[in-house]
Amino acid sequence: MKIGKMIKETLLFLLGILYLSPIYIMIVNSFKTRSELYENVLALPDQFTLEYYREAFAKMNFFNAFTNSLYITIISVIFIVIFASMTAWMLARTDNLLSRVIFMVFISTMLIPFQTIMMPLMQEMNWIMKTTGIPMLNTHGGLIFMNIGFHASMAVFLYHGFIKAIPRSLEEAATIDGATKWGVFWRIIFPMLKPTTVTVMILDVISIWNDYLLPSLTLKAKELRTIPLSTFYFFGEFTIQWNQAMAGLVMTIIPVVIFYMFSQKYIIKGIAEGAVK
Amino acid sequence: MSKTKDRLWFALFTVPTLFIFTIVVIVPFIYGIVYAFFQWDGIAANPKVFVGIENFIKLWSDERFLHSAWITIKFTIMAVISVNLLGLTFALLCTSALKMAKLSRTMIFMPNLIGGLILGYIWQFIFSDAFAILGELTGFDNIFFNWLLSPDYAIYAIVFVFTWQMAGYMMIVYIAGIQNIPEELMEAAKIDGANYWQRLRHITLPLLMPAFTICLFLTLSFAFKVYDVNLSLTGGGPVRSTEMFAMHIYNEIFRYNNYGYGQAKAIIFFIIIAAISLTQVYMTKKREVEM
Numbered sequence: 289m290k291i292g293k294m295i296k297e298t299l300l301f302l303l304g305i306l307y308l309s310p311i312y313i314m315i316v317n318s319f320k321t322r323s324e325l326y327e328n329v330l331a332l333p334d335q336f337t338l339e340y341y342r343e344a345f346a347k348m349n350f351f352n353a354f355t356n357s358l359y360i361t362i363i364s365v366i367f368i369v370i371f372a373s374m375t376a377w378m379l380a381r382t383d384n385l386l387s388r389v390i391f392m393v394f395i396s397t398m399l400i401p402f403q404t405i406m407m408p409l410m411q412e413m414n415w416i417m418k419t420t421g422i423p424m425l426n427t428h429g430g431l432i433f434m435n436i437g438f439h440a441s442m443a444v445f446l447y448h449g450f451i452k453a454i455p456r457s458l459e460e461a462a463t464i465d466g467a468t469k470w471g472v473f474w475r476i477i478f479p480m481l482k483p484t485t486v487t488v489m490i491l492d493v494i495s496i497w498n499d500y501l502l503p504s505l506t507l508k509a510k511e512l513r514t515i516p517l518s519t520f521y522f523f524g525e526f527t528i529q530w531n532q533a534m535a536g537l538v539m540t541i542i543p544v545v546i547f548y549m550f551s552q553k554y555i556i557k558g559i560a561e562g563a564v565k
Numbered sequence: 566m567s568k569t570k571d572r573l574w575f576a577l578f579t580v581p582t583l584f585i586f587t588i589v590v591i592v593p594f595i596y597g598i599v600y601a602f603f604q605w606d607g608i609a610a611n612p613k614v615f616v617g618i619e620n621f622i623k624l625w626s627d628e629r630f631l632h633s634a635w636i637t638i639k640f641t642i643m644a645v646i647s648v649n650l651l652g653l654t655f656a657l658l659c660t661s662a663l664k665m666a667k668l669s670r671t672m673i674f675m676p677n678l679i680g681g682l683i684l685g686y687i688w689q690f691i692f693s694d695a696f697a698i699l700g701e702l703t704g705f706d707n708i709f710f711n712w713l714l715s716p717d718y719a720i721y722a723i724v725f726v727f728t729w730q731m732a733g734y735m736m737i738v739y740i741a742g743i744q745n746i747p748e749e750l751m752e753a754a755k756i757d758g759a760n761y762w763q764r765l766r767h768i769t770l771p772l773l774m775p776a777f778t779i780c781l782f783l784t785l786s787f788a789f790k791v792y793d794v795n796l797s798l799t800g801g802g803p804v805r806s807t808e809m810f811a812m813h814i815y816n817e818i819f820r821y822n823n824y825g826y827g828q829a830k831a832i833i834f835f836i837i838i839a840a841i842s843l844t845q846v847y848m849t850k851k852r853e854v855e856m
Contacts, residue, residue, distance in 0.1 A: 293663075300658060300665040304672035310729070311675075313695055314687050329695045371582040378578035390579065397590050399842050401790050403814045404835040407828055408596035409589065416588075437589025440582050469574045498680030500793055501815075516682050516793075523686060523797070530690055537687055544678050552671060555678070559734060560741040563783060 311541075318534035325531055340529075344522070344536035352511060353518040354543065360428055360503075360514060361496045364435035365489055368443050371436065372488065376447030377477055381456070391448065394441040402438070402501060409434070410505055426508045434506065435496055443488045446562070450484040451477070490551065490558035497544070515540050601829040606822045613825070620829035629805070630830065633813040636720055637789060640809060643721075644788040647728045649780055652735030653773075657765070659736065660743045670740070674733035681730060685797025688726045689713065692798075716806035719799050723807060726794050731787060735780045742776025743769065775852065782845035786838055810834055 317325055318340055319333035344350070379387045413424040413434075424430035454477070462472045478485075500516040507513060513521070522536055548555065601620055605613040624630055659670040676684060692713045700709030712718040712725075746769060754764050792811040795801065801808035801816070808816065814834060818827030 297663050297665045300663055300669050303658070304665070304669035307673050308675060310687050310691055313691055317690070329698050371585070374578040375582040378575055382575060390583065397594070399839040400590065400594055400835055401838050403811050404831040405590065405593040405597050407818050407824060407831070408593035408600060412588070412593055412596065433585060434589050437585045440586045444582065494678060498682070500680065500682045516680055519683060519686065530694065533686065534690065537683055540683055541679050548675065548678055556674065556737055559737050563738045563779060
């Protein structure tokens, strides 16, 4: 009986390890020389050299790409949280046709896949740039603007559901005490929305950080590239040297692993919530 | 007085989001529908010619499009089955009383956080080099060869990688479902002498139906929209054998410069995705009423 349980434990652990074996292959080969790599991809490297990391780091312009990704993700998510929570609260607390229609529009546009609007969106941004001079394309600001637009509806939807479950009496008491709506929202409501804020942040951080298609359409200048973009060009521009390529990929997933380690609990909860709703 | 004030507050709270949202989503969507009825090569100086529904008719005799649609359907069916089978199995394993359950759960979910583009590159290496060596080592060189070079097998490679990416996600949703099953129910069944398989068959699986519906439709729409993995793993090749729907639209518009025609395909794409999601909403609502 006890041995049976031990075996089960071991098998389950092995399953987890086996599942991550591609990561192992990636890491060991990032240290190997060319000939060593072709001798046996599965074996541990003879010696650890960071040479390929140095090369990949330079070729991908990794530091620059990393800070770009970080900046774009953080600023986008902050704006999404602020704007979407405000809007969702107003929509949930205003009981008229207009607010119902707005909410319906948010929900129904969640069905639109990105490919359906990418071309007209680029045309529109071009047009805005030409007529008003606001640099929508090839700037981080423009990309952040579009990120907010694309992620707003899901966030409004999640906040709306949560707010509906909060009794109105609290905010009504505060209103009688003379607080403005602005004050009521930021001092009473927003802190209560924390669970949803965490969910929204997790979902949007993951999807904005990993997004390739939208940045590839908007950012043209080399120095603006995000991590997925610089990975793409790294694989496209050079004939593939696998050891270098693997080193590059290891670097791109290090931030993700660190993020995962620190917020694992919230990520799993956020994913489950985001999916169910 | 207070009515105007209320309106001002309403505007202050909703207009920023609405403004951005309208520019980024609503306007392009409406324009997208209009573009689908025109012929245009994307160059501003060249005229946009109104062609009515010709773009939508042309689709049905477009070999490339039909091939792309067909492999997307094939891919979606295979992916839905493999992702859900694996996700459900992992969920059952990772909710057992074993100590390793939590750790394994963490490990299995991991690939989902890495973007599809990067996953595709990792697997490109594994398929092209690690598989060759595995084939030599094990002698199974009819399984372990470079799938990516074969027009018949490349699509399976994408199913494989997509499953690796998504199974952990679906596992999380199934786990949430399993944890919602009341403990007493299981206890009662155990006392009545039901073994593990009987409990699975008669309690766990029927009560997991809501989670199953969610996972089914999530995988359906994720699989149908697959792009990043497709791009980095096969790039649509070899010889366009794996150019799936999303990539097909991208290529039609930005590579072959058929802006109007490509946009018509994008509208069809939208209709299919919307139909999938609306069916899900309908089914979920229906069950809620029944319960």
